[in-house]
Amino acid sequence: RRDSHWQMQVAAMGSDRRLVHLVDRSRSAAAEKMRVDFVANASHELRTPLASLLGFIETLEDDAGADPALRARFLGVMAGEARRMQRLVVDLLSLSRIESDKDRLPTATIDLAAITRTVVDELRRSDPDRGADLEIDCAHAIPPITGDRAQMSQLLHNLVGNAMKYGRAGTPVTVRLEPGDAGDVTLTVADRGDGIPPEHLPRLTERFYRVDSGRSRALGGTGLGLAIVKHIAERHRGRLVITSAPGEGTTVTVHFPAVQADPPTLS
Numbered sequence: 001r002r003d004s005h006w007q008m009q010v011a012a013m014g015s016d017r018r019l020v021h022l023v024d025r026s027r028s029a030a031a032e033k034m035r036v037d038f039v040a041n042a043s044h045e046l047r048t049p050l051a052s053l054l055g056f057i058e059t060l061e062d063d064a065g066a067d068p069a070l071r072a073r074f075l076g077v078m079a080g081e082a083r084r085m086q087r088l089v090v091d092l093l094s095l096s097r098i099e100s101d102k103d104r105l106p107t108a109t110i111d112l113a114a115i116t117r118t119v120v121d122e123l124r125r126s127d128p129d130r131g132a133d134l135e136i137d138c139a140h141a142i143p144p145i146t147g148d149r150a151q152m153s154q155l156l157h158n159l160v161g162n163a164m165k166y167g168r169a170g171t172p173v174t175v176r177l178e179p180g181d182a183g184d185v186t187l188t189v190a191d192r193g194d195g196i197p198p199e200h201l202p203r204l205t206e207r208f209y210r211v212d213s214g215r216s217r218a219l220g221g222t223g224l225g226l227a228i229v230k231h232i233a234e235r236h237r238g239r240l241v242i243t244s245a246p247g248e249g250t251t252v253t254v255h256f257p258a259v260q261a262d263p264p265t266l267s
Ligand code: ADP
Pocket: 158, 162, 163, 166, 167, 191, 193, 194, 195, 196, 204, 209, 210, 211, 212, 216, 217, 220, 221, 222, 223, 224, 225, 226, 227, 250
């Protein structure tokens, strides 16, 4: 049917055998659009700080370079723009690495509680003020799960980092680990910030999707943090759920399955 999203591809295989291949055209068209949008968005995100850097370089080359106070101020702004580009490139590379790994399931056995403690310590050190509001709630023994240590650490960094950024200063950020009945583990990161209006929730894990772009940029966000979290959770066969009550706060949970007895097979 012409109006169908499905396209049947028939290829001859030998004289009497045929391979019938169904391709979901709507899905591949959507994937292609996502790819094109992604390249456009990434280029735009890099172009803005780059234009600003070039502007400052030109100004410094002219008269402003002679004034030491102005020069120092401009260099400070330039360093900020360069760091913004660096964060973006680091996140872009992480995303592409995680995506290229996606069909290879992690094989190591990891201790999520130990990784959580390490990440929380790192975040406390990097931001002592807000870090004082971080609480770990881990009352029970947490069973080992199958995972990639570095990726799990990144998932925690992104989620706890967001809760610190978007939560209100002085209010707690809680990181909870709970064992399930079957060796599974649930991670919960909760803050008491302004929350997220419900219409945004379904799109938060899209690359470069932000509720408030100005606020995200001012806080050093790249707009890729939750896209990275989603890909890491998927690679670990985890289930990611984001809930939020505007005015009260946001809660992100990731449920990880138990260690598989047999090596997992990809479906
Ligand atoms: P960013 O680098 O902008 O923080 P993310 O992908 O991590 O990018 O998050 C996407 C958007 O989701 C953010 O810009 C912000 O608007 C919103 N968001 C993420 N976490 C929270 C949170 N804990 N509370 C409120 N809003 C959040």
